[in-house]
Amino acid sequence: MSSSPSAVPDYLGDEDLTQETRDLISSLPREKGWLVSQMYQFQGRWHTQALLQGLMECQKRFEAKDSDIILVTNPKSGTTWLKALVFALITRHKFPVSSGDHPLLVTNPHLLVPFLEGVYYESPDFDFSKLSFPRLMNTHIPLLSLPETVKSSSCKIVYCCRNPKDMFVSLWHFGKKLAPEETADYPIEKAVEAFCQGKFIGGPFWDHVLEYWYASLENPNKVLFVTYEELKKQTGDTIKRIAEFLGCGFIGEEEVSGIVKLCSFESFLGCGFVGEEEERGIVKLCSFESLSSLEVNREGKLPNGMETKAFFRKGDVGGWGDTLSESLAEKIDRTIEEKFQGSGLIFSR
Ligand code: A3P
Numbered sequence: 001m002s003s004s005p006s007a008v009p010d011y012l013g014d015e016d017l018t019q020e021t022r023d024l025i026s027s028l029p030r031e032k033g034w035l036v037s038q039m040y041q042f043q044g045r046w047h048t049q050a051l052l053q054g055l056m057e058c059q060k061r062f063e064a065k066d067s068d069i070i071l072v073t074n075p076k077s078g079t080t081w082l083k084a085l086v087f088a089l090i091t092r093h094k095f096p097v098s099s100g101d102h103p104l105l106v107t108n109p110h111l112l113v114p115f116l117e118g119v120y121y122e123s124p125d126f127d128f129s130k131l132s133f134p135r136l137m138n139t140h141i142p143l144l145s146l147p148e149t150v151k152s153s154s155c156k157i158v159y160c161c162r163n164p165k166d167m168f169v170s171l172w173h174f175g176k177k178l179a180p181e182e183t184a185d186y187p188i189e190k191a192v193e194a195f196c197q198g199k200f201i202g203g204p205f206w207d208h209v210l211e212y213w214y215a216s217l218e219n220p221n222k223v224l225f226v227t228y229e230e231l232k233k234q235t236g237d238t239i240k241r242i243a244e245f246l247g248c249g250f251i252g253e254e255e256v257s258g259i260v261k262l263c264s265f266e267s268f269l270g271c272g273f274v275g276e277e278e279e280r281g282i283v284k285l286c287s288f289e290s291l292s293s294l295e296v297n298r299e300g301k302l303p304n305g306m307e308t309k310a311f312f313r314k315g316d317v318g319g320w321g322d323t324l325s326e327s328l329a330e331k332i333d334r335t336i337e338e339k340f341q342g343s344g345l346i347f348s349r
Pocket residue numbers: 073074075076077078079080081166169170171173286287288289291311312313314315316319
């Protein structure tokens with residue numbers, strides 16, 4: 001696979017498409033996108049050509065195992081953070097969080113947790129069966145387009161949702177940083193319009209969120225729904241929920257020592273019970289301040305050429321006010337109200 005000349009990762013580019021993808025996309029609805037030259041509508045969602053190819057390969061080839069953990073997000077909803085947290089959680093016996101040589105101190109979370117459709121596009125020969133147990137992966141694939149075995153197996157899905165205004169603003173700045181020339185002539189008003197019409201990378205965002213939201217209500221053992229905002233406000237408690245969902249709940253130190261012998265669940269996902277100190281260690285290790293100050297996340301690059309610092313901007317809740325005018329924020333709010341009405345999901349204004 002060739003590398004893009006700019007810092008735009010290959011999977012946002014137009015190159016390296018197989019004949020099969022070219023044939024398929026020739027019959028799909030298309031739109032000129034922000035950041036990408038063309039987006040294609042497949043199974044009701046807008047995708048870049050490269051990620052569509054990755055998605056289709058993933059649908060064909062990915063075999064989920066019951067022990068798999070799949071992190072799902074809309075882009076810019078806290079993927080990097082969630083990857084770091086869950087990686088630290090499930091590997092803490094192998095890599096104690098307090099150790100000075102924890103992998104997260106020297107490796108960007110995106111290199112520790114493979115991005116399914118990105119890997120299927122960029123490195124089609126990557127062998128997912130070689131990942132250590134339990135396998136931890138992430139994706140932006142909509143629920144209805146997930147590979148069949150993800151749905152039919154007992155693998156676990158952790159979905160992280162973010163306030164759409166913050167998500168949009170994060171993506172807006174991400175695109176500008178990655179591809180200043182490609183995005184220069186695209187006004188933010190037009191981008192908000194496209195976002196609210198659902199014609200945006202990965203969109204419509206509301207469908208993505210809602211289908212995982214309802215799946216989490218219908219099948220809470222399969223899908224856990226968390227939000228960026230609750231992770232920010234109550235990181236420890238939210239990690240506890242994730243740990244419990246994955247079968248490795250946190251409990252107090254004393255209980256740990258009492259239960260440890262009985263803890264045959266330890267074999268389940270290999271992550272056992274952990275104490276409060278470990279929980280605090282994970283929160284600290286994965287905090288915005290900690291991760292964003294590491295050399296690997298300030299100076300590093302992913303194999304596709306993307307600078308790792310692009311994944312760390314402000315890490316705030318409600319920071320959209322710096323970028324969106326009142327009328328643009330109002331437009332997104334109206335869309336949110338309309339699309340999420342009756343779902344039980346409420347986003348702060
Ligand atoms: P902002 O652009 O609002 O700062 P993703 O990882 O899905 O691409 O999302 C990126 C967003 O998550 C960015 O938001 C980034 O700053 C924020 N982020 C990255 N690491 C974080 C962390 N450890 N804690 C909180 N937010 C984090």
